[in-house]
Structures are given as C-alpha cells and as structure tokens.
Amino acid sequence: MDLPGPIHDFILVFLGLGLILGSLGVVLFSNSMYSAFSLGLVLFCISLLYISSNSHFVAAAQLLIYVGAINVLIIFAVMFMNNSEYYKNFNIFTFRNGITSLVCISIFFSLVTTTLDTSWYSIIWTTRSNHIIEQELINNSQQIGIHLSTDFFLPFELISIILLVSLIGAIAMARQ
Numbered sequence: 001m002d003l004p005g006p007i008h009d010f011i012l013v014f015l016g017l018g019l020i021l022g023s024l025g026v027v028l029f030s031n032s033m034y035s036a037f038s039l040g041l042v043l044f045c046i047s048l049l050y051i052s053s054n055s056h057f058v059a060a061a062q063l064l065i066y067v068g069a070i071n072v073l074i075i076f077a078v079m080f081m082n083n084s085e086y087y088k089n090f091n092i093f094t095f096r097n098g099i100t101s102l103v104c105i106s107i108f109f110s111l112v113t114t115t116l117d118t119s120w121y122s123i124i125w126t127t128r129s130n131h132i133i134e135q136e137l138i139n140n141s142q143q144i145g146i147h148l149s150t151d152f153f154l155p156f157e158l159i160s161i162i163l164l165v166s167l168i169g170a171i172a173m174a175r176q
Contacts, residue, residue: 011052018045032078040071057144080174 003011018041025038043066050059148156 008052012049015045015049015052018042019049032081033075036071036075036078039074040067043067043071 022038022041022045026035026042029035029038043062047059047062047067050056050062
C-alpha cells in the first residue's frame, strides 16, 4: 500500500492493537464462543497486515483458509460441544499448568531480550516502483497456479479428499 507515512503508521498501530486485544481475548475469555470470535479478529488483522505489506495473494489465502474455513470450523466445534461435560473435570491449577506457564514465560523473556538486542537500524528497507511489484504479484500468482495444477496436483487432490472425508465424519458424528 502506498500511503503517506503517518497514515501507514496509524494503520499499523491500529492493526497491532487489534492483534493484541484479540489474542488477549482468545486467552482470557471464559466463554469458548467469544474466544473463537476473538481468534477470527486476530486472523483478520493478520490478513490486513499482509495487505499493508503488498502481499495480496497471502492476504487472500489467509482470509479464505484461516478466517473462512478454520475459524468457522472452530466455531462449529464449540457450538456442538456440551459445556457440562467439558467443564466436569476442570481443575483451577495443576502441575502441568505450572510447567506450561514456566515455559511460556521463559520464551517470552527470550523474545524480549532478542528484540532488545537486535540492531533494527541496520535493516535496509528497499522500495521499488508499483509497476515492478504488480508484475511480481502477477508472476507469483501465476507460478503458484501453475505449480498447483502440475507439480503438486496429486498432493493437492489428496488433501481435498482427506478434508472431504473429515467433513463427512464430522457430519456423521454431529447427527448422533
């Protein structure tokens, strides 16, 4: 996206806040349905970040696959779940939760120290004209289509058959 600097910075801050609030909502909401919708917000904000960095194909794939399919699947799974059976053996804090918390905190601190120790000013940002970027997008999209219809045709069709079988299994389980 070719926007002036302050507007681009505002959009990035706005999307970053959406990501942070959505991810906190996924973790902190006690209602599973609200958590699933917060996950949809996070995935949508990631797609908008891809658009702001001129990765339109990746943004479209993000919207179609994650927001459109995976998140809808999660929402349906949450809707079919029986809440009384889900919370029957629910403990507030276990030993495994303590280990998981310790691992997550250590990863967080290692990410913070890595971020603070990195020299961000040494990264060279290059800009190209819009025409070159559009040509690369067209060529990349065409190359992806050519590879999917030639080199990766069999794995692509096998994955679609596996997804169809899992969808039929989910429908059969939901009917019972």
